[in-house]
Amino acid sequence: MNPITWFPALMILLLGLLWYRMPQLTRPGIFFSVTVDPGFRETPEGLAIRRTYNTRIGIQTAVALAVAIAAALLSNQALYAVAIGWESLAPLIAMKSAHERTLPFAVVPSRVLEVDLSPHTESLPGGMIAFVIPFALLAACAAILHWNWDQIPQNFPVHWGIDGNPNRWVERTPQNVYGFLALGTLSCLAMLVSAALVVRARRISVSGEPGRSEQSFRRLSVWTLLISAYVVAFSFGALPLLAITPGASAARLLIGLTLLSMAVIVALFVRHGQGGARLSGAQTSSNPPGDRTPDNCWKWGLIYVNPDDPALFVEKRFGLGYTVNFGNRWSWILLPAILVVPLAGMLIR
Amino acid sequence: MTTAPLILKIDLGGDAPVYRQIVDALRHALVAGDIQPGHILPPVRQLAIDLGVHFNTVAEAYRILAAEGWLDLRRRRGALVLSRKAPARPDVVASSTFSRRLRELVAELRASGLSPAHIARELRSLAEGLEK
Numbered sequence: 501m502n503p504i505t506w507f508p509a510l511m512i513l514l515l516g517l518l519w520y521r522m523p524q525l526t527r528p529g530i531f532f533s534v535t536v537d538p539g540f541r542e543t544p545e546g547l548a549i550r551r552t553y554n555t556r557i558g559i560q561t562a563v564a565l566a567v568a569i570a571a572a573l574l575s576n577q578a579l580y581a582v583a584i585g586w587e588s589l590a591p592l593i594a595m596k597s598a599h600e601r602t603l604p605f606a607v608v609p610s611r612v613l614e615v616d617l618s619p620h621t622e623s624l625p626g627g628m629i630a631f632v633i634p635f636a637l638l639a640a641c642a643a644i645l646h647w648n649w650d651q652i653p654q655n656f657p658v659h660w661g662i663d664g665n666p667n668r669w670v671e672r673t674p675q676n677v678y679g680f681l682a683l684g685t686l687s688c689l690a691m692l693v694s695a696a697l698v699v700r701a702r703r704i705s706v707s708g709e710p711g712r713s714e715q716s717f718r719r720l721s722v723w724t725l726l727i728s729a730y731v732v733a734f735s736f737g738a739l740p741l742l743a744i745t746p747g748a749s750a751a752r753l754l755i756g757l758t759l760l761s762m763a764v765i766v767a768l769f770v771r772h773g774q775g776g777a778r779l780s781g782a783q784t785s786s787n788p789p790g791d792r793t794p795d796n797c798w799k800w801g802l803i804y805v806n807p808d809d810p811a812l813f814v815e816k817r818f819g820l821g822y823t824v825n826f827g828n829r830w831s832w833i834l835l836p837a838i839l840v841v842p843l844a845g846m847l848i849r
Numbered sequence: 850m851t852t853a854p855l856i857l858k859i860d861l862g863g864d865a866p867v868y869r870q871i872v873d874a875l876r877h878a879l880v881a882g883d884i885q886p887g888h889i890l891p892p893v894r895q896l897a898i899d900l901g902v903h904f905n906t907v908a909e910a911y912r913i914l915a916a917e918g919w920l921d922l923r924r925r926r927g928a929l930v931l932s933r934k935a936p937a938r939p940d941v942v943a944s945s946t947f948s949r950r951l952r953e954l955v956a957e958l959r960a961s962g963l964s965p966a967h968i969a970r971e972l973r974s975l976a977e978g979l980e981k
Contacts, residue, residue: 611862615899617855619889619927702898706856790902812899 507567508580512587516561518766519591523550523598525773526817527791532595533817534602535609535790535799546849556594561587592802599801599812609790616706622699622718624692625726631696634688634733641737642681651744652677656737677740683840685734688729690837694813695725698822701813703791704775714775721821724765731761769820791815797827855884859900867902871910879919879930886932890920895927 523531528538531546532553540546564587571579624631645652657666658680670676699719705711735758775791793814797806804814807827812834816823824831855878859870878884890911891899897907911928914920920928958968 602915612858612860613900615857615859615896617857617890617896619891620895689924700895702901808903809901810894810904811901 505572505575508584509565509572511563512568512583515584515587516557516564518770519561519594520554522595522818523553525770525820527774527815529790530774530817531605532598532602532607533795533798534599536602536605537607543606544548546602551596552601553594553598556593556597560590560594560768564590589681592800595802596723596800599818603795604614606795609792609794613792614706615705616711620700620703622715622722624696625723628687628785629725631692634692634729635685637730637733638681638685638737641741642678645677645681645740645744648744649805652740656740657742678811680736680739684732686837687732687736687840690834690840691725691729691732692837693731694822694834695722698722698725698813701815701822702792702811705816712782717772717775717815720768720772727761727765733757766820774820775815791817793817850885857890861902866906867900868906868910868913871896871907873912875910875914876917876919879933884930886930888930890928890930892927896944 524539526533528541529535531541532549536546541550564583567579567583571583632788652672654672655669656672656676657668658670659666659668693791698718701718703711703714705714707824791814793804793806793809797809798804798817801818803826804817804823807828809825809827811825812826812828812830813822815821824835826832857871857874857878859867859874861867863870865873875884875890884890890896892906893904893911897904900907911920911922915922915928918933919931921931922928955968959965
């Protein structure tokens with residue numbers, strides 16, 4: 501049996517660990533997306549909520565693992581999808597339940613705000629050059645494909661299985677060949693614009709250790725978006741190029757690169773936590789609890805909708821990095837561009 | 850240029866509108882010299898995002914300070930703090946308004962339970978600060 505077929509089981513295990521750690525990755529004053537006293541998570545009530553959540557995550561991960569193992573033994577691709585889908589979505593039910601149990605312990609966030617009037621010194625790493633390179637990369641791929649059009653096979657692969665072998669093909673047409681590059685361009689643009697906006701995201705803590713921790717978290721988020729844009733540019737550019745330089749090893753390299761970059765990014769976020777997550781209650785005691793977003797604007801503790809808040813990006817209360825404010829009309833322009841990659845993956849048949 | 854972090858404190862639950870609180874806090878910092886000419890205040894958009902208030906709230910506060918001659922508003926690049934000299938001749942209307950508002954404030958504070966001795970002490974300390 502190909503050892504790579506066990507990869508989804510490993511991925512589920514890692515996802516399970518991530519879900520298990522998730523409540524510890526938020527700011528001390530946020531617990532399951534509810535604004536609480538920074539010491540609440542250590543109280544008997546907080547510990548009880550966390551225990552129930554952990555038990556549910558354990559059971560759900562065990563179920564997903566069992567399905568993934570069955571998929572490996574039966575070599576069934578559909579079961580892989582079921583296992584990964586279950587592990588990605590089912591824990592949200594455990595989260596929602598924990599969120600509802602925490603709501604009665606919510607505290608009213610301070611109405612007194614402090615903002616730093618110093619000019620923002622952060623900027624996009626690499627400046628305009630870093631912004632332009634992904635597009636130059638995609639343009640170069642388009643030029644290579646144009647000059648080698650005849651070498652592209654009549655049907656070329658666009659999707660590969662976890663074993664590195666192609667499992668979906670499309671016809672050689674300008675729409676199919678350059679369409680990928682266009683999708684890549686749109687996706688890169690969305691990621692780089694997001695990175696530029698995250699640089700200017702709201703500064704919640706303005707001084708001391710909380711301020712430094714938040715700044716470091718923001719920098720990590722910006723680098724993540726920048727690296728993601730490069731990976732997307734490289735992957736979307738290389739995808740049609742694989743058609744003229746066929747070989748499973750190249751596809752494996754591409755899959756490996758994508759997975760490796762994702763793993764590194766997740767590991768860094770877990771190590772760092774959300775802005776100020778790694779600080780003790782004492783270090784944050786001078787800061788008012790919360791993250792300057794009202795609890796009632798978080799739907800199920802996951803989706804932020806606040807038309808009165810001018811911010812487009814806000815720190816996630818449960819998860820890694822930033823999320824968009826769906827109450828801001830610009831989010832409805834940016835979001836489809838961000839989702840273009842996963843949507844394209846689903847639509848390719 | 851100021852080097853220490855310059856913190857603006859706003860009470861969203863306070864009686865005064867947010868734009869007025871921004872104007873008062875900034876004017877206080879400008880008069881006290883905490884913000885020096887040449888300093889660039891954050892752009893309207895940035896300050897509104899940091900505070901979580903509407904852009905117009907911050908824009909209105911900046912407009913008032915610009916009208917008073919404190920700020921030069923620059924599109925997307927923030928507000929430049931200007932060197933502003935006090936008017937050569939004090940405004941008579943402003944002077945009478947000042948006296949009336951001070952009396953009203955003292956009356957309000959006494960009505961809220963503050964002792965006359967406490968109010969007098971605060972006013973004395975403020976006056977001494979002005980004379981230095």
